Amino acid sequence: MGWTARRIPDQGGRTAVVTGANSGIGFVTARELARRGARVVLACRSEERGLEALERLVNELPEAAPRTELRTLDLADLASVRTFAKELPDERVDLLINNAGVMALPYRRTADGFETQFGVNHLGHFALTGLLLDRLLAADAPRVVSVSSFMHLLANIDIGDLNSERGYQRWTAYARSKTANLLFVHELARRTARTELVAAAAHPGYSSTNLQTTGPRMEGRGTAERIFRLGNSLMAQSAEAGALPTLYAATAPGVRGDSFTGPRLLGWRGTPAPSWRAPWTRSDAASERLWVASEQLTGVSYG
Secondary structure, three states: OOOOHHHOOOOOOOEEEEEOOOOHHHHHHHHHHHHOOOEEEEEEOOHHHHHHHHHHHHHHOHHHHHHEEEEEOOOOOHHHHHHHHHHOOOOOOOEEEEOOOOOOOOOOEOOOOOEHHHHHHHHHHHHHHHHHHHHHHOOOOOEEEEEOOHHHHHOOOOOOOOOOOOOOOHHHHHHHHHHHHHHHHHHHHHHOOOOOOEEEEEOOOOEOOOHHHHHHHHHOOHHHHHHHHHHHHHHOEOHHHHOHHHHHHHHOOOOOOOOEEEEEEOOOEEEEEEOOOOHHHHOHHHHHHHHHHHHHHHOOOOO
């Protein structure tokens, strides 16, 4: 049968921050952690959609109401990331789930001038993790889980053109941002190897969420949006199933640093299992170069 959410260990007394918790995999992740007793912070860009998600979660789990809260976080704006970290009242954070992301968008820039997919998927989470690192290290058995994608296989990062200034192709930019997620986990695991922190990565396979349709909708490409919706209905697994690799990486005993968990069946669907990853995502040289560049771009130093 494989690993299911029923096997999540008790999370009582632990605090989890879940980015992008207003829908899809992020919502399921937040809900299941709350179900097992965690205090959960839903970190969402839209206050309106975040409040709707919080209400939905509390309606499903009334007992979790005192342990769940919404805080706004816009990963496309480093000022928002800093404000979120500064105003988070918790002295320790046990779980940080770097889940939020965007996919295959038309070319846009963040508030700080970064290409949006790289800025949101990597740099925003890099800054958030660094700003919360002291509180993570203050916890017992803390974990950082970054959600990547099997689409990282399409492209390595270009350290000389991280913001796609020499040319933009939406799927290549997405793949590079997901490679960056894995290089970040690789380097974070290496730098925290002598601590109790476990930095791991996960991916949901092909799961039905609004991630696939956002880009076409932004551009008014109705045919593409309908095709993605049809693909989601025919071939994708549910967000409930897609969240399992993240929940496994965040809670299962014995998860190792720099591991990559995905769906069992060809990385496409099924219960959590070790997932294959491109060799370039394990490069010490590449991960260190990306780390140095990320510190310079965000102004967040891990020390």
